[in-house]
Amino acid sequence: xxxxxxxxxxxxAFFGLFLVFLYGPxxxxxxxxxxxxxxxxxxxxxxxxxxxxxxxxxQQAVGDIWGSFRRSxxxxxxxxxxxxxxxxxxxxxxxxxxxxxSIVFYLIITSLVIPSILISLGVGLIFSQxxxxxxxxxxxxGSQLTWTLPFGLLIMFAVFNRFDKxxxxxxxxxxxxxxQTIRYVVLPIIAPSLIGVALFGFTLxxxxxxxxxxxxxxxxxxxxxxxxxxxxxxxxxxFALGTMTTVFSFLVIGVFLLTVWFLGKRRAxxxxxxxxxxx
Amino acid sequence: MTLNRHLTGWxxxxxxxxxxxxxxxxxIIMIVVVSFWGATEWxxxxxxxxxxxxxxxxxxxxxxxxFNTLKYAVITWAFTLIIGFTxxxxxxxxxxxxxxQIALFLLCTIPFWTSNIIRMISWIPFLGRNGLANSALMSWxxxxxxxxxxxxxxxxxxxxxxxxxxxxxxxxxxxxMMRIDKSLIEAASDAGASAWQTLxxxxxxxxxxxxxxxxxxxxxxxxxxxxxxRFMSGSQKANVGRLISNDIALLQYPSASATAVILLIxxxxxxxxxxxxxxxRKEL
Numbered sequence: 336x337x338x339x340x341x342x343x344x345x346x347x348a349f350f351g352l353f354l355v356f357l358y359g360p361x362x363x364x365x366x367x368x369x370x371x372x373x374x375x376x377x378x379x380x381x382x383x384x385x386x387x388x389x390x391x392x393x394q395q396a397v398g399d400i401w402g403s404f405r406r407s408x409x410x411x412x413x414x415x416x417x418x419x420x421x422x423x424x425x426x427x428x429x430x431x432x433x434x435x436x437s438i439v440f441y442l443i444i445t446s447l448v449i450p451s452i453l454i455s456l457g458v459g460l461i462f463s464q465x466x467x468x469x470x471x472x473x474x475x476x477g478s479q480l481t482w483t484l485p486f487g488l489l490i491m492f493a494v495f496n497r498f499d500k501x502x503x504x505x506x507x508x509x510x511x512x513x514x515q516t517i518r519y520v521v522l523p524i525i526a527p528s529l530i531g532v533a534l535f536g537f538t539l540x541x542x543x544x545x546x547x548x549x550x551x552x553x554x555x556x557x558x559x560x561x562x563x564x565x566x567x568x569x570x571x572x573x574f575a576l577g578t579m580t581t582v583f584s585f586l587v588i589g590v591f592l593l594t595v596w597f598l599g600k601r602r603a604x605x606x607x608x609x610x611x612x613x614x
Numbered sequence: 615m616t617l618n619r620h621l622t623g624w625x626x627x628x629x630x631x632x633x634x635x636x637x638x639x640x641x642i643i644m645i646v647v648v649s650f651w652g653a654t655e656w657x658x659x660x661x662x663x664x665x666x667x668x669x670x671x672x673x674x675x676x677x678x679x680x681f682n683t684l685k686y687a688v689i690t691w692a693f694t695l696i697i698g699f700t701x702x703x704x705x706x707x708x709x710x711x712x713x714x715q716i717a718l719f720l721l722c723t724i725p726f727w728t729s730n731i732i733r734m735i736s737w738i739p740f741l742g743r744n745g746l747a748n749s750a751l752m753s754w755x756x757x758x759x760x761x762x763x764x765x766x767x768x769x770x771x772x773x774x775x776x777x778x779x780x781x782x783x784x785x786x787x788x789x790x791m792m793r794i795d796k797s798l799i800e801a802a803s804d805a806g807a808s809a810w811q812t813l814x815x816x817x818x819x820x821x822x823x824x825x826x827x828x829x830x831x832x833x834x835x836x837x838x839x840x841x842x843x844r845f846m847s848g849s850q851k852a853n854v855g856r857l858i859s860n861d862i863a864l865l866q867y868p869s870a871s872a873t874a875v876i877l878l879i880x881x882x883x884x885x886x887x888x889x890x891x892x893x894x895r896k897e898l
Contacts (some may be wrong), residue, residue, distance in 0.1 A: 342708070346708055349700055350705075353722075356777065357777070358721070359740075360736030361728075361738050363726070363736060363740060364739065376738060376739060377737065377739045377744050378749070380818065421630050422627045424627070424628075425627055428624075428625075429627070433620045439634075443634070444885070448882070448883070449638070449642075450837065450874075452835070452859060453838075454641055456874055457640070458641050460641070460644045460871075481634065484630065484814070538727035539700065540726075542729040542730060542731075545840070545841060549862065558731055561842075565690070565731070577729075581729070581732055587727075591722070610870070
């Protein structure tokens with residue numbers, strides 16, 4: 336190996352600064368959420384306490400935080416499952432050209448680049464003009480899918496671009512039906528990327544704001560609740576809430592990453608199953 | 615057989631198409647239709663009139679706001695590109711083991727999966743009049759009194775944009791860089807190219823598709839934004855997204871729709887132009 340060039344150290348420093356820039360503010364509000372009861376929104380810290388976290392649990396102190404958290408969580412799971420299923424089907428469909436496939440492809444791109452507020456406005460208008468009530472589990476759910484599906488599909492496209500078709504041919508040669516090929520060959524191979532799609536589906540939904548703004552109805556999701564708080568709450572309780580949801584996000588990300596890691600480990604341990612077929 | 619192929623393709627794409635038809639295509643059609651409607655102070659009524667567009671296209675405010683939106687997009691794009699490229703270049707060519715590359719890359723992407731609103735709020739203790747930045751600068755003797763333009767200004771808006779969206783540059787650029795054949799780099803250095811020449815004449819041209827995809831993300835996110843501008847400028851600055859959200863707040867849906875149609879056309883034109891330079895499906 337050639338020795339490190341000076342550029343390496345400069346770039347390392349740059350990368351370090353980038354990470355500070357990325358995480359610094361989040362850590363600052365994490366520290367400030369332990370502000371003493373008399374403290375304000377900025378430094379200095381007036382003592383250290385759990386006061387603002389207790390405040391979160393007090394009924395009606397700051398609106399319906401736990402209800403909105405529950406809704407966001409359920410909605411996240413709904414969006415996650417739908418995103419995985421629909422993206423896998425879509426990814427499989429796009430492996431071969433079918434009539435109209437390029438139109439669908441451009442729809443996906445449009446769904447990705449369209450300003451979120453347009454989805455909010457359009458879906459809101461459709462529901463109000465047709466006399467339907469907007470609700471987070473119907474209009475909100477559909478609006479969020481327009482954001483999570485493009486990501487899921489782009490991941491699936493990337494996965495299938497790298498997919499070695501000879502596995503499928505081998506399965507076919509051994510007499511597997513198309514369904515068996517997908518169930519026993521394709522799905523197990525792409526399983527780890529599906530966890531990635533699920534991660535995108537859940538977290539993008541859990542944090543989604545603009546597309547849910549006019550489509551969630553009278554029951555807020557958590558990001559909407561937080562946004563409402565930013566206009567009328569002037570105590571560190573909002574930092575406490577921010578810290579809690581960020582910790583929750585980290586936990587979710589951690590669970591997903593661990594699952595990927597665990598699957599990889601198990602696969603490596605089991606090794607090849609050649610010769611241990613069902614025959 | 616070909617009919618069969620088309621049929622299975624269609625069936626598998628059906629759920630996707632259904633979702634996009636109901637929650638993407640219909641809403642766009644609805645917005646276009648409503649943009650010709652009329653509005654009173656408390657209701658909207660079906661009509662076919664060009665008043666909303668006429669008002670929009672003849673108003674000075676529209677052009678100023680559009681200029682502001684483009685300004686945010688261009689400045690944010692420049693910063694995210696420089697930072698994103700440097701970070702991706704470091705990860706792809708200076709970090710030597712795959713494990714470290716993946717670990718550091720994940721570290722960069724984790725904030726993407728956390729809440730944007732929380733990440734915006736986190737800047738307040740930094741940038742406020744009594745925030746960390748001002749107290750640090752004052753204690754170092756750089757300034758005598760707190761700087762007012764740190765928060766609720768163009769500066770804080772762009773800072774938040776860069777903070778939120780640099781990841782969208784890092785990921786696609788890193789992805790294309792990782793697919794560059796390392797022997798090309800060796801060939802360049804064997805042929806006597808300096809590190810700088812290799813970067814400029816080999817790596818940058820080969821990374822262009824990634825840069826394009828990152829650009830598409832950043833430009834559309836900034837152009838369609840309304841919440842970052844509202845929040846980080848303390849409602850003192852405007853962009854097109856805020857124009858729409860203000861109209862919505864006043865229940866002026868037809869005029870919000872007209873603005874939305876024009877914004878959508880602008881965004882799609884910009885994207886269409888960029889897609890001419892890159893085949894997204896090939897580059898994933």
